[in-house]
């Protein structure tokens with residue numbers, strides 16, 4: 281899709297990967313609505329995009345259906361029909377096998393928010409024969425995140441939902457890309473590394489030990505390239521494809537390797 285002149289929403293755009301995607305979309309000529317639970321952060325990112333570019337910051341909790349409805353309505357009111365929706369807001373969730381409240385939060389933010397946004401946008405996208413859903417999942421959605429059950433499960437769900445959207449609506453003009461990075465230099469990563477919770481910290485150390493830490497603007501460049509080429513899988517860490525192939529090739533061998541990785545990093 282040609283981004284120039286399009287209307288885009290980026291959730292979790294107040295910092296990190298979302299802020300970088302919002303900036304890259306705006307630089308490519310999109311009108312961008314930056315949405316975040318932290319309204320001040322969203323407004324600051326929109327303001328930093330500059331007066332010569334169209335960007336607006338909106339406070340929105342993606343776990344709220346009403347907020348998602350208001351967000352899409354605000355984008356339409358400000359710039360016109362939404363062409364690109366980046367479902368990027370996410371939380372790492374609690375470690376281990378957390379209680380139901382923690383599972384609910386991870387499911388609502390990392391998965392249900394994507395499903396609800398798609399439900400709201402699809403009627404207009406199908407009518408116009410045009411729409412782009414960009415899922416920020418994780419390498420954990422293709423592989424696994426050591427120590428974080430709810431993160432692994434919800435990110436797998438996000439990948440599965442992105443696949444389903446592409447399969448079901450791909451022939452009707454709806455495009456889908458799915459971002460699956462390993463470590464990216466954002467607050468989510470640094471918070472987990474410094475977490476007092478040893479399981480979460482071990483998980484973050486596994487992520488760090490497993491590949492290079494990529495900067496958010498590099499990730500955003502990959503996202504823009506995928507939108508231009510209309511390709512599904514976005515892998516800022518190309519080795520994820522090798523690990524994914526190994527997993528499919530011999531699941532038990534892959535599980536043994538993951539157990540070794542988890543054990544070695546937990547004691548590091």
Ligand SMILES: NC(=O)c1ccc[n+]([C@@H]2O[C@H](COP(=O)([O-])OP(=O)(O)OC[C@H]3O[C@@H](n4cnc5c(N)ncnc54)[C@H](O)[C@@H]3O)[C@@H](O)[C@H]2O)c1
Nearest residue numbers: 292294295296297317341342369370418463464466467468
């Ligand atoms: N940083 C990494 O290493 C990494 C790796 C793979 C995938 N990801 C994914 O990338 C996405 C962005 O993460 P990040 O690393 O930039 O993290 P981050 O914590 O720096 O930023 C996340 C942003 O989402 C916002 N947010 C959280 N809950 C929200 C909600 N309910 N409604 C609206 N906004 C909300 C936060 O306020 C924050 O601004 C997440 O989905 C994350 O799972 C991150």
